[in-house]
Amino acid sequence: MTTLNLPVVVSARTKWIQLFLGLVCMASISSPQYVWTLLTRPLAEKMGVGLAELQVTFSLLIILQTFFSPFQGKLIDRFGPRRLIAIGTLLSGLSWVLASQVTNLTGLYLAYGCLGGLGTGIVYVGVVGLMVRWFPQQRGLAAGAVAAGYGMGAILTTFPVANSLAAYGLEHTLWLFGAIFSLVGLLASQGLKAPLDEVTEPASRFVAQSSRQYRSGEMLRQPLFWLMFAMMAMMSTSGLMVTSQMAIFARDFGIADVVVFGMAALPLALTLDRFTNGxxxxxxxxxxxxxxxxxxxxxxxxxxxxxMTLWLMSRDNAVLFVLLSGVVFFGWGEIFSLFPSTLTDTFGSRHATANYGWLYMSQGIGSILGGPLAALMYQYTGGWHLVFGCAIALDFITAGLALWVLQPWRRRFMQQQA
Structure with missing residues (x-):
């Protein structure tokens, strides 16, 4: 008697459970990046350093998170998501615990920047790569949902971290929250698993998807990939030029402590931004x-x-500062759902984790240009007009590339495959 190896359709319950667990893992690693702006002043005062030197920590976090992601993606493909993502959540939380004990910039670079970057990179690439495989019909939604966990997870910690810093100081805050992040992420990661090769689901009816499964080496030889890489790097640079400096220019504009809707403008804007960014x-x-x-x-x-243009024009209005900050984040955060889904549509899902690891390196490029460079531009010009002007130009250039270059090029590429 012959047994037919028919594809198995994954149950809706299984994939949505995977999505929820992935979202929790992402939330557990969000604070090292998105709460960083609250830590800059106490860290600078503790170590007696300037903004540019301190922002190297933030850049190291993003660089290590991104530039090692192709290697991390291959490890996840080989050893499975549960084991590697669990390690990543532990490393991310441990970076805060160790940072609470350091007394110099070198220690901060190694603990918060390097160790934290490696941990968050494993989790981020692993979870996004996993979700685009589980959801072929809703790739953008799934990638966006878990990326929202990374963007919105800090909503739960922004005010607690700010209150803890005021009440208990820097060291206690880093130690306590680092331990909490590790525990939550470790527990959630234990339920993650990769979809079986024979588990299939019909492709999207609305978005063209590749029938060929490109390995990373094959993908890197395609100029189309490098266009996506350049576009994501440009958008990452634009966003990080303002998001990493937000607390600083809010104080320069004189509106950080202005009461808006019963709350100080800066923490209110940061909370709103986490929501819209997610x-x-x-x-x-x-x-x-x-x-x-x-x-x-x-x-x-x-x-x-x-x-961003309106934000700069109305910089002395606290209410508009808060509201427009939410719109800015709303227009930036979607790069983390649109680019991974577009990449997987174009080059296949079988090697999606490792492939996205290569594309995610563009976020590291953005951190180099968006963090210290923006701070140096501010120091040398004494204002924020040049910083904002560069970010605004990158936004409009990338928008044009998407519609008039990427779209026709990708259409031709998919037709050639067919």
Missing amino acids: LTRPLFGFISDRYGREKTMFIAFALEGCA
């Missing part, structure tokens, strides 16, 4: 699943450029 990822991912990746990119990137 909301935009599944929302624009969902829209792109229905109406196309490139059209969605054009709308989102142009929206950020317009919002």
